[in-house]
Amino acid sequence: MLDKLNEIEKTALESLQSITDQAALEAWRVANLGRSSPLMQVFTGLGKLSKEERPTVGAAANRVKTALESAWEERAQAIKEAALAKSLEEEALDVTLPGRAVRVGRLHPSTQQLRRVLDILAEMGFQVYTSREIETDEVNYQLLNFPPDHPARDMQDTFFVRAEGREDNPILLRTHTSPGQIHAMREYAAMNPENPPPIRIALPGMCFRFEQITARSEIQFNQVEGLVVGKNITFADLKGTLSDFARRMFGRHARTRFRASYFPFTEPSAEMDVECFVCGGKGCSVCKNSGWLEILGCGMVHPIVLQNGGYDPTRYSGYAWGMGPERQLMLRYRIDDIRYFWGNDLRFLEQF
Amino acid sequence: MKLPISWLKDYIDLDGLTVEDIARKLTLAGLEVEEIKYAGLPMPDHAGSGMHSSGRHEFKTSGISWDRDKIVVAEIREVMPHPNADRLTLLDLYDGQQNQVVLTGAPNIFHLKGTGKLAKPIKVAYAKEGSTIYDGHAEGLVLTTLKRAKIRGVESYSMACSEKELGISEEHEGIIILDDDAPVGMPLVDYMGDAVLDIAVVPNMARNANVMGVARELAALTGRELKKPVIEYRTEGESVENLVSIEITEPELNPRFVIGLIRDVEIKPSPYKIQRRLRLAGIRPINNVVDATNYAMLDQGEPLHAFDYDVLKSRAGNKNVKIITRSAKDGEKLTTLDDVERTLSSTNVLVCDEKGPLSIAGVMGGAESEVTDKTKNILLEGAAWNFINIRKTAKQHNLPSEASFRFSRGVHPSLAETGVKRGLQLMAEWSGGKIAPGLVDAYPLKPKDSVVDVSPRDVKRLLGIDLTVEQIAELLTRLEFKCEPTARGLRVTAPSHRLDIGEGVIGLADVLEEVARSYGYDNIPETRMSDSLPPQIGNPIYEWEERVRDLLVSLGLQEVVSYRLTSPERESRVVKYDEYVTLANPITPERRVMRRSLVASVLDAVEKNARAESIAMFEIGPVFEPVKSDPSTGSGQALPNEPRKLVLAMTGLRDALAWDVKESPNFDFYDMKGRVELLLSGLHFTDVSYIPTDSVPYLHPGKSAEVRVNEKVVGVFGELHPLVKDKYEVEEAPILVAEFDLDVLRTVSPSYEIKPVPDVPPVFEDIAVVLDESIPASKVEALIRQTGGRALANVKLFDVYRGEQVGAGKKSLAYSLTYQSDKTMTDAEAAAIRRKIVRRLEHELGARLRS
Ligand SMILES: [Zn+2]
Secondary structure, X not given: OHHHHXXXXXXXXXXXXXXXXHHHHHHHHHHHHOOOOHHHHHHHHHHHOOOOHXXXXXXXXHHHHHHHHHHXXXXXXXXXXXXXXXXXXXHOOOOOOOOOOOXXXXXOHHHHHHHHHHHHHHHOOOEEOOOOOEEEHHHHOHHHOOOOOOHXXXXXXXXXXXXXXXXXXXXXXXXXXXXXXXXXXXXXXXXXXXXXXOEEEEEEEEEEOOOOOOOOOOOEEXXXXXXXXXXXXXXXXXXXXXXXXXXXXXXXXXXXXXXXXXXXXXXXXXXXXXXXXXXXXXXXXXXXXXXXXXXXXXXXXOHHHHHHOOOOOOOOEEEEEEEOHHHHHHHXXXXXXXXXXXXXXXXXXXXX | OEEEHHHHOOOOOOOOOOHHHHHHHHHXXXXXXXXEEEEEOOOOOOOOOOOOOOOOOOOOEEEXXXXXXXXXXXXXXXXXXXXXXXXXXXXXXXXXXXXXEEEEOOHHHHHHOOOOEEEEEEEEEEEOOOOEEEOOOOOOOOEEEOOOEEEOOEEEOOEEOOOOOOOOOOOOOOOOOOOOOOXXXXXXXXXXXXXXXXXXXXXXXXXXXXXXXXXXXXXHHHOOOOOOOOOOOOEOOOOHHHOEEEEEOOOOOOXXXXXXXXXXXXXXXXXXXXXXXXXXXXOOOOOHHHHHHHHHHHHHOOOEEXXXXXXXXXXXXXXXXXEEEEEOOOOOEEEEOOOOEEEOOOOOEEEEEOOEEEEEOOOEEEOXXXXXOOOOOEEEEEEEOOHHHHHHHHHHOOOOOHHHHHHOOOOOOHHHHHHHHHHHXXXXXXXXXXXXXXXXXXXXXXOOOOEEEEOHHHHHHHHOOOOOHHHHHHHHHOOOOEEEEOOOOEEEEOOXXXXXXXXXXXXXXXXXXXXXXXXXXXXXXXXOOOOOOOOOOOOHHHHHHHXXXXXXXXXXXXXXXXOOEEOHXXXXXXXXXXXXXXXXXXXXXXXXXXXXXXHHHHHHXXXXXXXXXXXXXXXXXXXXXXXXXXXXXXXXXXXXXXXXXEEEEEEEEOOOOEOOEOOOOEOOHHHHHHHHHHHHHHOOOOOEEEEEOOOOOOEEEEEEEEEEEOOEEEEEEEEEOHHHHOOOOOOOOOEEEEEEEHHHHHHOOOOOOOOOOOOOOXXXXXXXXXXXXXXXXXXXXXXXXXXXXXXEEEEEEEEEEOOOOOOOOXXXXXXXXXXXXXXXXXXXXXXXXXXXXXXXXXXXXXXXXXX
C-alpha cells in the first residue's frame, strides 16, 4: 500500500511538471486530488485496513496529500504570475504618443501682469481703485497741475473727443490713470473733510495716447498707478516702498536706482530704474547695454494736487508712481512688438 | 540737446572725471543722457579687465576714438599735381616728425594745386598708416584701417581727413582745415578730441538747455567751481541808444527786449573750432554772424536774432529805427526767412518796425531783414517772450526750432542782456566788427525772484532726511540760491536765471526738489512707511469682475482685449448706431470713434483667428455711450456712459482633433448655453431662466435666448445671424455669441446656500412623456419640480426623441428623477409622487406617459 502511495505521488508530481495553463492545472487537481482520484480512494479504503496498517498508511496518505496540495499551490502561483507577466507585456502602450488634449482658458497677458502687480501691492496694503476712461481736461490735466498750454502737455499727446460747448474743459481719452488720484482723494476726503483719512491705493486701467501704431508705440495701454497720502509720508518712504515692490516683482536681489525727473503732478519727481533682470546688469540688448531698465516714474504728490484733492499740503504729504504692465511683459519676455497686445492673435495669447 | 564735452570744459574743470562719470552725475540729477557719441576721446573699454566699479556700459554709446600716435595735427606745405589723375592732388605734408606725400581728392584745396610752396601752410587732421577711421566713401559709418595701396600708380598709405572720416559730422565734401594756431605734431585727440552728450531736457530743466546751465549743475553736483565767461568788449562809434528805440505794447507777452549794434562786420566762415562745436551740437555753421547767434544761444541759453541794420534803416527812411512788438492782426502776412509767406493770427507776436512786421517773435525771422553775405551792420536782438504764446505759435506754424524750443519752455528775461552781450562779443571776435556803445533795453516786466522759507523740519517731513540749516544752505548755494538764516530755518531767494521756482507751498516743493537733487537721490535712505493705515474699502466691483474672469477661464475660454477705438463701419457689421463718442483728432479713420459694441470687438477677434481649428474667447470691458448735453450744469456735452460688458464667442470644433480623434462636431447653441449656465451657477445665481427671443438683430431668431436672473434681463446669447456672419471672413461653422450687461448682472443678488449632505440613500426613477413639439422643455421640467416638491431632489433630462414611435408633431422627453428625503423612502411613497407628476403633466400639458 505504501508503495502504491509513493507511486501515486511520483506520477502526480511528474505530470504536474508539464502543466502551464489554468485549465490543465484544474484537470490535474481533479485527477489527483479530486474525490475519485487514486489518493482519495486510498483514504476511502483506509477502513478496510487492519488496525496495525491503518495509522501508517493514513499518515503516509496524508503526507502525500499535503505534498500534492503544496505542489499544486506552487504551480498555480507560478501560472498566475506568468499570465500576469504576459498580459502586462501585451498591454504596453507607446507612451510617446501625445496626451489627450484638454481645452483650457487663459487670461490675457495684460490681465495676468496686472494681477501680478496688484497682488503684490495688495499684500503691501494697497487697495484697488478704478475710475472712468473718458475724462475731462480738468481732471486729466488741470487739477493735476498741467495748466492749459503748458509745455508739460507736450509729454502726453492726447485724443480729444468732439463735444459741443466745452472749449474750456474739453472731453478727452485719459492719458494716464492719474485722474483717479483726484477722484480717490476727493472721495476719501469727503469721509472727513476736516481731517481726511490716509490713502494707499493702486489705480489700474486703460489709457490712451495720440500716437502712431507701430512696433514701439500704441494708442492704448494699461497703467498701474500707486498713490499714498498721509500725515507722515516722505521721499525716503517712496524709495523704500518702490524698492520693496521691485524686489517682490523682479527678484529678492533686484537693485534699484532713482533718477531725478519731471512730472507736473509730483515734486520732487524721479524715475526708478531696476537693474536689468535679463543680463543681471552686465549689459545686453534689452537694457541697451546700460544694465538698467526704466520701470516707473514717481514722485512726491505736488502740493497743488493734494490741495485739489482736498488734502492740506501743509499737513499732508504723499507719493505716487505709475508703470506699464505691457512694458514689463515686453521686457520680461523680450517681446519686440507692442501691437501683439491688442492684436488678439490666439497664437500670441496662447503662449502665456 | 547735444553737448560737446570740450565746450563744457570751458566753464568747469572736469579733470579726473570720465565722460561716463559726467553722464552718470547728470542723469541722476535729472539731465538724462540718452547717448554718448565719441568724436575723438577714448571710449571706455568694457570688454576686458578694464571695467570700472559698476562694470557696464551704462549709456548708449557710439562714435570713434582717435589713436594718439596715428592721428595728429599736420601741415600742408605744397599741393602738387598727381602725375596720372587730373582730379587728384599730392600733398607735401609735415606731421611734426617727417615729411609725407599724401594723396587726396579734396576739392577745398584743389585751387592750390601747382601753386608751389604755400606762403602759409594749411593745418589739417592727418591719419597715418594703420590708423582706424570711418570710410568717407561708404554709406553710413563703416570703420576702416588705413593700409598701403597704389592709386593710379602713386603709393598711398595715409590721409588728410574729412569730418565724416573722424566722426565729427556727415561732412565729406572736403578735408578739415584747422585753425592756424593748431600745433603741428600734436595728437589730434589732445587738440580737439571730444565726446557729445545727448541730453533729454524735461520741461522744468529748460533753464539747462545750454552749456552754462549744464556746467552750473555739474558744478553743484561735484562741488567744483563754475568758471563763468568774461563778457567784456571794446566799443566805438555812436551809441545804439541814440539810433534805435523800442516800444513794447504788451509786456505780458514781451517782458523784455534788448538790442545791441555792431558795425562793419566781415561775413566769412567762423573759426574751425567753432564750426566743429556747432556741428557736434547739431547746428549747421552758416557764417560768423549767424554762427555767433547760435553759439551764444547754446552757450548761455538766450536765443538771439540778427537784423541787417541797413535794411531797417532804409525802411525807416534813414531815420532812427523804432522796434515795436505787438500781437499780429488776424490774417496779417509775413514772409519768413525760409521764403514761406505765413498768414498770422492774433496769437502770434510780431517784432515790427514802423513800416510793418520784421519777424515772428521768438520763432522765426523775416526774409527781408535777414543777414546776408553783404550785410555790414547788425542789430542784435535778445528778448523774453511768453512761453505759452510761443508754444502756440510754433505749433500753429509748425516751426520747431532751437529758439522756439527754448522760448516755449521759458527763458528768464535776465538772459536777454547776457545773451546779446555774448553774441556781440563773439561777432566782434570772429568778424572784426566794431561794437557800438550801450544797449537799448526795454524791460517793462521784471520777474520777481521767488522767496521761500525752508526749515530742517520741512526737509525731514517731506524728504525723510535730517539736515542742518547749514547743510541745506550749502546744498542750495551751490545752485546759486541766496540763503539767509531765519528763526525757523532759511529764507531762500531763487537765482535770477530760474523761472521754475514758485512761492508758498509750491515754492517749498520746488526748493525741496533742489535740496534732494543737490544732496543726491542716491543718498536718501529707503524707509518703510510709518504712517497710520488707511480705511479698508476694497473694490467689490473689481473683485467681482475678476471672479467672472476666473470662471470663464475655468470654462476653457481665452480672454482677449481689443482696441477701444474703432469705426462705425466696422461695428455696423453687427449693429448700427447713429451716435458715437467721436475723436476730434483720430490717427486714422479706422479708429475714429469709441466702440459701442463689445460684440463687434470680439467678432473682429474671431475673424482674425478664423483659421484656428476652434475658438472660445471672451472679453470684458467698457463700451462708450454718448450722453447729450446736460442742461443742469450748462457745461456743454456731458461725459459718456461707460457701461461694462461681457461677450463670449465660440466657433469651430468642439473637440480638439488628435491621433485618435478624427472628427468632431462643431460647437452649437447648447455648448454656449452650457458655459452660460456654468458661469451663472458659478456666480451663485439660482433663479435663472432662458426665454426664446427673436428680437436680437445679430442673432439667429430661432436660436437665441434671453437670460433672466431673478426675472431681470441680464444678457442674450445664441447663434450669430447668418446674414451677419456673411459679413465676416470666417469658416462655415456656426458662431455662438453671448452678451451680458455686467452692471446689471452685478446688481442682481445671488441666492446661495450650502445644503447638508443627506445620510439616507436616494431613490431613482425614470419617466418619459410624449407631448406636443411646441411645449418648451423648461416648462415640463418646471412642472415636474413644482409637483415633486421637496422630496424631488433632482430632475435631469436624459433623452429627447422625435420620430415614428411618437408620431408627427410630437416629441418624447425622458427624465431621471432623484427622490431624497430625511428617511428612506418606500416604493409606495415614490410611486405616489410619480402618479401626481404624471397626472399634472397629462392634465396641464396634454402629455402622455410613454410606456
Ligand atoms: Zn540687460
